[in-house]
Amino acid sequence: MHISMWKKMIHPDDKPAVMKAFNEHLEGHTTRLENEHRLLAGSGEWKWIIDRGEVIARDNYGKPLRMVGTIVDITERKKAEETLRESEERYCLLFNNSIDAVLLADPGGGVYAANPEACRIFERTEDELCQSGIDCIIDTTDPSYYAVLKEWNRTGKFKGELTLKRKNGAIFTGEISSAIFKDKNGHYKTSIFIRDITERKQFEKEMARLDRLNLVGEMAAGIGHEIRNPMTTVRGFLQMLEGKQDCSKYKKYFNLMISELDRTNTIITEFLSLAKNKTVELKPQNINHIIQALFPLIEADGMITDKNIEIETSEVPDIALNEKEIRQLILNLVRNGFEAMSPGGKLTIKTFRDGDEVVFAVQDQGGGIKTDILDKIGTPFLTTKDYGTGLGLAVCFSIASRHNATINFETSLCGTTFFVRFKM
Structure with missing residues (x-):
């Protein structure tokens, strides 16, 4: 192929860099020429190639007389590299922007990567997490810890809840998903995904408490008035008997019973305040x-x-x-x-x-x-x-x-x- 034809086939975006390297070699500034760039194929497609060349003869003035070289089609390699690059970009994007904490560790518990969310919830830098390992973030006093460890050793994976701790010692509940995988070198590694579910746990407790309140409130609305009516009758008769001459020697007992009925009535009033469907004007x-x-x-x-x-x-x-x-x-x-x-x-x-x-x-x-x-x-x-x-x-x-x-x-x-x- 004549050099002029080769120049015409170079992709316009690649041509400045290719020609600069080419001219530097012709002028003797480099001992060998090697470039990766796109070249127009006979099919009309742009192919990625690697061309290697070297001037093998010059005249007495250093002017190039003869040059040899090769052109190798590396289009498939470039496609594979692009696919890998895109995959790595997606991985980095997911790793760095995940709403879950992500730790990558070896099976022995040594951490070698931690995303920003992991650093946030554990209040440690990535270096600190890598230096301290998994043991620094797990509350080993959690009764379920050893059961989790046993399950992980048996199956190589775990999904569930575990008590974790921050740098300042504060503990929280984390939802964990962990599994063993092989890296590109065939070495076993562990991926650990952690979500801080403290707020969810508090919400669940609050909902459970409200459910209990609602249940008591429904009971109050249903039976509160039915209890109060006969109590009013009993209290009235006790007051009547208290005033009778022949019952005067039992006066202190009547007073005690009336005071207990009044106390019960106060409790019922509070009981009715729990009613979920109680209407209030705001x-x-x-x-x-x-x-x-x-x-x-x-x-x-x-x-x-x-x-x-x-x-x-x-x-x-x-x-x-x-x-x-x-x-x-x-x-x-x-x-x-x-x-x-x-x-x-x-x-x-x-x-x-x-x-x-x-x-x-x-x-x-x-x-x-x-x-x-x-x-x-x-x-x-x-x-x-x-x-x-x-x-x-x-x-x-x-x-x-x-x-x-x-x-x-x-x-x-x-x-x-x-x-x-x-x-x-």
Whole structure:
């Protein structure tokens, strides 16, 4: 092939680089010519080729006299390389942008790659994860850990939930999918996909708690009035008998029975507050105004029990509220806070705006909530008080639900804070 014909067949996009290398070789700047580029084939297709050449004779002035070379079709190789490149790009895209944490490890637990999500949820850099290995992220005190390990060793894969830990020691529940595979060199490796399901677990607990509340509420709506009616009759007859002369020696017993009936009636009233289908009228109101109206009553409760009160209200917008129910919610949380503290303790009532929420908070200086009942807070009839009904917090959760609000809390040995979050 004549050199002029070869030049015409070079792809326009490749031609500048090819001709530059070609001319440099002709001028003696390189000892050998080698290029990969596209060349027009007789079929009209562009083929990838590799051409190699060398000047083998020059005149006394260094001018090239003769050159030999070869052209090899590498189109298939180029297609394979392109397919591999695209595959690697897709892998990198999925690896780096996955909503799940992805770890690549060897069967012994050594990590050699971690994606950004893995670094985020474990609060470690990729280097830290690679240096520490799998052991640094697994909570080995989880009772199911050894069963998982046994299953993984037996089958080479695992799919399920496991307790994991972040760099600061905080634990969380992760949904894991892991399997062994062979890399391109035939070595066994492990892929581990992890999803932080903390929020999902909390949502499931909240739904279970609401289901219990709804069940109790349906029971309350169905039988509450039927119980109250005969109780009213019994109470009336006890009052009548109490007034009779020949029953005067039993007066203290009648008083005791009447007081117990009144206490039962109070419980039924709270019981009915749990009813899911209870209709309440909501209208725009400011929660600060409700707190101010209740303050004399709250202050009196504090003085009786020798507790201090601090009000820290911030300017917040009006939200849709039912004043009667919100008064009950505030009093329940405040009185719970008083009962959690020893004399001299301080209770702080706060309101503030947090994003698109108005937050009402009650903070006590008690000893905190015991860990064995943390997951049961708000469950009807759960109480740690000697004479409690276990309905106060359940009623608060029910009221919050009717206001499209949520209740959460923070607790420690220094006290507990309940937060009621209302959507604006």
